[in-house]
Amino acid sequence: MQRHVGGMLYIAKKMIKNIPVNNVSFNGNEKKYLSECIESGWISHEGPFVEKFEIQFSKYIGRKYGVAVSSGSAALDIAVIAAGVKKGDEVIMPTFTIISPALSIIKAGAIPVLVDSDPDTYNMNIEEIENKITPKTKAIIAVHIYGLPINIDPLLALAKKYHLKVIEDAAQMHGQTYKGKKCGSFGDISIFSFYANKVITTGEGGMILCDDLETTNHCKKLRNLAFEAGGPRFIHQEIGYNCRMTNMQAALGVAQLEQIESFIEKKRAIGKYYNEHLSFLINYGYNLPIPTTGYADNIYWAFTLVAPDDKQKTHCVEYLNQNKISTREFFTCMHQQPVFNKLNLFTNESHPVGEQLSAKGFYIPSGIGITLQELDRVVINLKNSVFGFLIIALCLNFYKTIKIMGRAVNQNVPLELI
Ligand SMILES: Cc1ncc(COP(=O)(O)O)c(C=O)c1O
Numbered sequence: 001m002q003r004h005v006g007g008m009l010y011i012a013k014k015m016i017k018n019i020p021v022n023n024v025s026f027n028g029n030e031k032k033y034l035s036e037c038i039e040s041g042w043i044s045h046e047g048p049f050v051e052k053f054e055i056q057f058s059k060y061i062g063r064k065y066g067v068a069v070s071s072g073s074a075a076l077d078i079a080v081i082a083a084g085v086k087k088g089d090e091v092i093m094p095t096f097t098i099i100s101p102a103l104s105i106i107k108a109g110a111i112p113v114l115v116d117s118d119p120d121t122y123n124m125n126i127e128e129i130e131n132k133i134t135p136k137t138k139a140i141i142a143v144h145i146y147g148l149p150i151n152i153d154p155l156l157a158l159a160k161k162y163h164l165k166v167i168e169d170a171a172q173m174h175g176q177t178y179k180g181k182k183c184g185s186f187g188d189i190s191i192f193s194f195y196a197n198k199v200i201t202t203g204e205g206g207m208i209l210c211d212d213l214e215t216t217n218h219c220k221k222l223r224n225l226a227f228e229a230g231g232p233r234f235i236h237q238e239i240g241y242n243c244r245m246t247n248m249q250a251a252l253g254v255a256q257l258e259q260i261e262s263f264i265e266k267k268r269a270i271g272k273y274y275n276e277h278l279s280f281l282i283n284y285g286y287n288l289p290i291p292t293t294g295y296a297d298n299i300y301w302a303f304t305l306v307a308p309d310d311k312q313k314t315h316c317v318e319y320l321n322q323n324k325i326s327t328r329e330f331f332t333c334m335h336q337q338p339v340f341n342k343l344n345l346f347t348n349e350s351h352p353v354g355e356q357l358s359a360k361g362f363y364i365p366s367g368i369g370i371t372l373q374e375l376d377r378v379v380i381n382l383k384n385s386v387f388g389f390l391i392i393a394l395c396l397n398f399y400k401t402i403k404i405m406g407r408a409v410n411q412n413v414p415l416e417l418i
Contacts, residue, residue: 018324019374021302022197023367026252028259033251045224047247053254054207057192060175060257061184063209065216068250069223072171072193073100074243075206078222079189080104080139082208082215083165089138092164094124094145095333095346096354101141101169102334106343110138114334116351120290122304122361123150125353129158139165144173144183146363147271147289147298152178152186167191171206174199175264176299184209189219194249199263199301199368200256202249263368264299270366270375271300277379281305284386285312302328302363310359317362319385325378330361 037043050068058066069075080101085091087109093101095114105112113132118125122145129140140159142150152168159166168187170176176183184190187210192198194205208219221229226240245253256263275288282288285308291298307313317327333354335346364378 016324019326019365019370019378020367021326021328021363021365023369024196024201025259025263025368026255029255030252033255034248037248037251042247044246045244047250049247049250049254050245053202053245053250053257056254056257057207058209060260061182061190061192061209063185063190064211065209065213067208067216067219067223068245068253069206069208070243070245070249071204072169072191072195072206073103074223074241075191075193075208076100076104076141076167076169077107077241078219078243079167079191079208080108080110080141081222082218083139083167083189085110085138085165088136090134090136091139091141092129092132092137093141093334094143094354095335095349095351096122096124096331096357097143097145097169097334098171098331099334099337099339100171101143101167102337102340105141111136112334112345113137114346114349114351117145117353117357119353119356121148121150121293122146122357123148124155126151126154126158129155133158133162133164137162137164139167141167141169142187143169143171144176146172146302146304147176147300148293149173149176149178149183149296151293151295153295156186165189172198172301173299175260176301177296179295188212189215194253194256197367199267199299200253200260202245202253202256205245205249205253266368267300267366268297270370271298271303273375274300274303274364274366274379277375278305278382281382281386284308284390286386300366303366304330304361304363306357306361308360313360313362315388316382316385319388320364320378320381323377323381325365325381327362327364330357330363332358 054066054068085108089110090113091105091110092113096117102112115124115128115132142155144150166187168190170184170190171193173183189210192207194202196203210216222240223243225242226236226238275291287306289298289304307316320327333351335349335351341347
């Protein structure tokens with residue numbers, strides 16, 4: 001009988017569907033537009049959807065020009081060069097972010113200068129930036145992290161004061177606004193990613209946006225092996241890249257863009273639901289995302305949790321994963337990256353807020369396709385995980401106390417001396 005019940009439980013657990021951290025929603029014109037590419041034979045970068053996507057997305061963000069590329073990282077590679085960053089320059093960026101901006105700076109021969117994070121929004125701490133500016137500083141990469149924009153007005157004021165370029169990394173921030181204006185419309189150049197986990201996706205993909213025609217043409221040249229527009233075909237004057245977006249990727253992008261407002265609405269509804277149903281976590285020392293700041297409402301690209309310590313994070317993540325709920329670790333800070341330390345970069349640096357975020361933070365499923373039942377499953381499992389940890393901790397404490405009392409009795413020693 002016992003074996004029978006055990007077997008049933010095993011089968012039931014096997015049948016539970018995994019809840020991914022993110023999932024895609026292709027319920028619009030994706031198939032139709034992709035079929036058009038296949039039927040017409042326009043499958044490479046040459047094809048009508050690329051320009052259509054550039055025009056429509058730049059208009060949506062409120063910028064004059066868009067340059068579609070193969071990823072958000074490629075967009076950063078090009079944006080850094082187009083911003084005029086050269087060998088020996090310094091570029092200020094947050095330590096707590098994805099590795100892409102640091103790589104772009106280093107590949108341009110320049111030096112990343114790291115700034116710690118704001119403990120509430122996880123974005124770069126604006127107050128630390130001015131101290132990092134030197135005569136070698138050429139630009140600031142302003143990254144918006146997880147759902148709340150960086151407080152960009154004071155950053156723009158600093159850039160103006162010191163004549164620095166601003167590259168705005170809005171990779172995660174489709175449709176988010178700062179004081180009512182779209183993120184991605186602030187930097188001299190801004191970039192987006194359309195990787196599969198982003199609000200709208202092209203599978204892999206990215207876009208550079210700006211308002212300056214000359215910079216736009218330079219970006220277009222750089223993405224296409226630096227072929228000279230109108231020049232002799234195979235004569236090149238500059239180092240270029242092949243990071244062209246295909247017509248098929250752009251077809252997905254156009255279809256996804258048609259649905260962006262409903263995607264954002266869903267993201268915000270998921271964030272609101274979790275914030276309401278997970279508020280008990282605050283009593284156990286967890287940090288939940290801030291719903292709103294003076295300049296923006298959270299768009300919850302990722303729904304983040306910061307545990308009270310790394311042990312509790314590990315327990316929680318393992319518990320969720322065992323129960324088929326996927327999670328994703330927070331970024332690891334740039335100054336803690338072995339690849340950079342091996343290059344003798346950032347070796348003696350300490351950025352305590354970023355370090356704490358990296359050690360204790362993770363995010364839980366919030367894909368556009370997630371169902372109400374799945375959200376509830378995440379909430380219930382988080383409750384079980386936190387209470388489980390508490391019971392283990394209580395048992396350990398009880399065991400320790402009994403052991404101490406036992407020693408006191410055996411050795412006939414007053415308890416306070418043990
Ligand atoms: C803030 C940020 N910048 C840049 C990138 C790089 O984008 P991609 O993965 O498309 O190269 C990402 C990717 O997630 C990101 O989160």
